[in-house]
Amino acid sequence: MALKKILMVEDNPNDVELTMEALSENNIANAVDIVSDGEEALDYLYCKRKFSSRPACNPGVIILDLKLPKVNGLEVLKKIKSDAGLKLIPVVILTSSREESDLIESYRLGVNAYVVKPVDFNEFVKAIRTLGLFWAIINEPPPECGK
Numbered sequence: 313m314a315l316k317k318i319l320m321v322e323d324n325p326n327d328v329e330l331t332m333e334a335l336s337e338n339n340i341a342n343a344v345d346i347v348s349d350g351e352e353a354l355d356y357l358y359c360k361r362k363f364s365s366r367p368a369c370n371p372g373v374i375i376l377d378l379k380l381p382k383v384n385g386l387e388v389l390k391k392i393k394s395d396a397g398l399k400l401i402p403v404v405i406l407t408s409s410r411e412e413s414d415l416i417e418s419y420r421l422g423v424n425a426y427v428v429k430p431v432d433f434n435e436f437v438k439a440i441r442t443l444g445l446f447w448a449i450i451n452e453p454p455p456e457c458g459k
Contacts, residue, residue, distance in 0.1 A: 315341060315342040315343065315448070315449075316342060316371065316372020316373065316448055317342060317343045317344070317345060317369070317371045317372055318342050318343070318344045318345070318371055318372065318373055318374075318375060318444075318447075318448055319344075319345050319347070319353070319356060319357075319371040319373075319374045319375070320344055320345070320346045320347070320374075320375045321346075321347050321348075321349075321350065321352075321353040321374065321375065321376045321377055321380065321385070321388065322346065322348065322375070322377045322406075323348045323349055323377065323379075323380050323381055324377070327377070327429065328346055330433070330436055330437075330440075331375070331406075331440050332344065333437075334436065334437040334439075334440035334441060334444070335440060335441075335444050337437060337441075338437075338440070338441040338444060338445070340441070340444040340445065340448055340449065342372070342444070342448045342449075345371070348380075348381075349380050349381040349382040349383065350380040350381070350382050350383025350384055350385060350387060350388040351382040351383045352382075353374075353376070353380075353383070353388050354383065354388060354391060357370075357392065357398055370397075370398065370400075370401050370454075371401060372401075372402070372447070372448060372451075373401070373402045373403070373404060373447040373448055373451070374392070374401055374402070374403045374404070375404050375406050375443070375447075376388060376389060376403055376404065376405055376406065377405075377406060377407050378405060378407040378409050378414055378418075379407065379408070379409065385405065385407070386414070386417055386418065386421065389403055389405070389418060389421045389422070389423060390421050393421050393422035393423075399422070400454040401454075402424040402425075402447055402451065403422075403423050403424055404423070404424060404425040404426075404427060404443060404447055405418050405423050405425070405426045405427065406427050406429060406443070407426075407427075407428060407429060408428065408429050409428070410428055424447075425443075425447075427439060427443065
């Protein structure tokens with residue numbers, strides 16, 4: 313069985329680096345595509361602009377930050393969960409926001425999980441390991457590419 317691709321939507325290069333390091337340290341070998349803002353995430357999912365030649369297969373999971381330039385994470389989540397072709401993709405919010413309104417709105421829009429980024433490096437690595445193992449390895453996503 314092929315490993316499921318992860319789409320990571322994160323504008324902070326340090327968080328991207330920490331996440332990639334944590335996945336690697338925990339032998340989670342799934343391919344990770346990284347985009348740095350909400351507009352790019354939507355272009356990726358709809359195979360537009362620089363992603364027009366990308367195979368139109370949905371990722372196995374989307375790791376989505378809320379505080380993004382151009383289009384914020386809640387708007388991206390809203391678009392994903394309101395589109396018949398995308399709404400079955402599991403979406404995990406990985407954010408620094410502890411705002412109750414963000415948490416409530418994320419679940420109202422259909423997020424699958426909401427994780428606040430730990431400040432401590434070791435806790436961050438543990439959180440990413442748990443996310444990666446469950447969403448990229450254990451969880452069985454909907455079939456992709458019409459399979």
